[in-house]
Amino acid sequence: MITSPWNSTALRQHKTGEIISELAVAKAMGQLVADGTAVVLATPAAAKIPAFKLPITSEEYGSRKLNENGVVFSDGRSFMREEKRSPSGFVITNQTQADFIVRVGELTALWVKDLSVRDDFLRVGDLAPQVYISWVAGLITSKLGVDEVAAREIQIITGLFYIHQFYGADEVLSAHGKATAMKLIQRWTRHPIQIIQSVVESSNYMALLEDYVSVLRAHFSSNTRIVQVNAGFIVMGLNRSWFGWGAEELCGVALEYPPVFLSLVEAAANTKVWRRNSLGLLVQKLGLNEAGMSSFVKSMETLAGKMRQLTVSTESFEGGKPPLQGEIDLAQKELGVKFAPDYVTFLKKFGVLAIGSHEIYGLGDKAGHLDVVAGTKEISKYFKTKGLYVIESVGVDSVFIAADSRGNLYEVSPAGETPMKTTFSKYLDEVIAGND
Numbered sequence: 001m002i003t004s005p006w007n008s009t010a011l012r013q014h015k016t017g018e019i020i021s022e023l024a025v026a027k028a029m030g031q032l033v034a035d036g037t038a039v040v041l042a043t044p045a046a047a048k049i050p051a052f053k054l055p056i057t058s059e060e061y062g063s064r065k066l067n068e069n070g071v072v073f074s075d076g077r078s079f080m081r082e083e084k085r086s087p088s089g090f091v092i093t094n095q096t097q098a099d100f101i102v103r104v105g106e107l108t109a110l111w112v113k114d115l116s117v118r119d120d121f122l123r124v125g126d127l128a129p130q131v132y133i134s135w136v137a138g139l140i141t142s143k144l145g146v147d148e149v150a151a152r153e154i155q156i157i158t159g160l161f162y163i164h165q166f167y168g169a170d171e172v173l174s175a176h177g178k179a180t181a182m183k184l185i186q187r188w189t190r191h192p193i194q195i196i197q198s199v200v201e202s203s204n205y206m207a208l209l210e211d212y213v214s215v216l217r218a219h220f221s222s223n224t225r226i227v228q229v230n231a232g233f234i235v236m237g238l239n240r241s242w243f244g245w246g247a248e249e250l251c252g253v254a255l256e257y258p259p260v261f262l263s264l265v266e267a268a269a270n271t272k273v274w275r276r277n278s279l280g281l282l283v284q285k286l287g288l289n290e291a292g293m294s295s296f297v298k299s300m301e302t303l304a305g306k307m308r309q310l311t312v313s314t315e316s317f318e319g320g321k322p323p324l325q326g327e328i329d330l331a332q333k334e335l336g337v338k339f340a341p342d343y344v345t346f347l348k349k350f351g352v353l354a355i356g357s358h359e360i361y362g363l364g365d366k367a368g369h370l371d372v373v374a375g376t377k378e379i380s381k382y383f384k385t386k387g388l389y390v391i392e393s394v395g396v397d398s399v400f401i402a403a404d405s406r407g408n409l410y411e412v413s414p415a416g417e418t419p420m421k422t423t424f425s426k427y428l429d430e431v432i433a434g435n436d
Helices: 017-028 058-064 095-113 115-122 127-144 148-164 175-189 193-202 209-219 231-238 247-254 258-270 278-286 290-311 325-335 341-349 372-382 424-433
Strands: 032-035 039-042 072-075 080-082 090-092 353-355 358-360 389-393 400-403 408-413 416-423
Touching (some): 017 032, 039 095, 072 095, 095 115, 095 290, 115 258, 127 175, 127 278, 127 290, 148 209, 231 247, 247 258, 258 290, 325 341, 325 372, 341 424, 372 389, 372 400, 408 424, 416 424
Antiparallel strands (some): 032 039, 080 090, 389 400, 400 408
């Protein structure tokens, strides 16, 4: 079981020191932006940071103290571009890619932060392990042309490797751990329990791809084809299973790291564009049962929600403090507006808030790009109603949400202004509850 994606076979030779140093500089210069409570993104303004395809976790930046809340840093520059008219200085150009990168970050942050929830990663349903077994074992059996008996045992070993990725050696090699593994593998593969038991009892612990290869070779020591399998053969055979930015690295890491693999399966289940690659086709083939697919997607959203619950606080991701009453009064005077009572309550409790896909403008020593005064001045030219102030940027097409002195909300853009038939307090409750 590995903690960080940078401990995987695909990335362990990569050096993260320069990335972390430049992240620290970018943080000081305000070139990073929080997306939710678990992920901080490098924006196009942070041009000096070397491109990095997987999240930088506290395992890597711990000694540099980039953050004390366990967030991960992801590269958002593949789906952003600079936009001077936007209060944040950038706009999202590919929402699908953005959602995927953030999901990888959320699950990685949860995996690193809380050991107690790793069971939940395994309990998202049978679709993911069945896809994994078909993906990895299918490559070996098809390329080597093995017989049905060997193919069945390769599937069992692959299922066992998948389980081992979630636990330490002591857990999975105990009598209880082996018994649990046998039940799971039988459910996923429908193979006879006697054969599964024989394989499980004789297999060593598998944390990395090289361990999986060693178990395969030991089990099939007399098979001249299978003993030639190595980690490179598997990685090269599967690294084109996905497409898009960082596809090869994602596939390589997914072989050993559940947060990335589960993110790939979820993306293929939810998004048409990713159903056309080979891994996506497997997800569609094995997820023909609509109830099973729906259950998996719901379980994934619940899993990601656990990270939001762990990290939501009354401070921004950099530890900012809410404003004093004097600062709130000064902001209203500078803008020539009166904040609604429910918005004042929000300011005193949160200052600003980043949760899920939402970023609520506010005040405080770390408001940064979410400063309500600067943001309101930037978009006030769009206002038709007097006394409005910005609440949130929708992130696309220069669309914003603004509020009036009573807390009524409006959708504002260069195209016009539309009442939203809701209030700030109701909207905030929905955002925090995840019911937006």
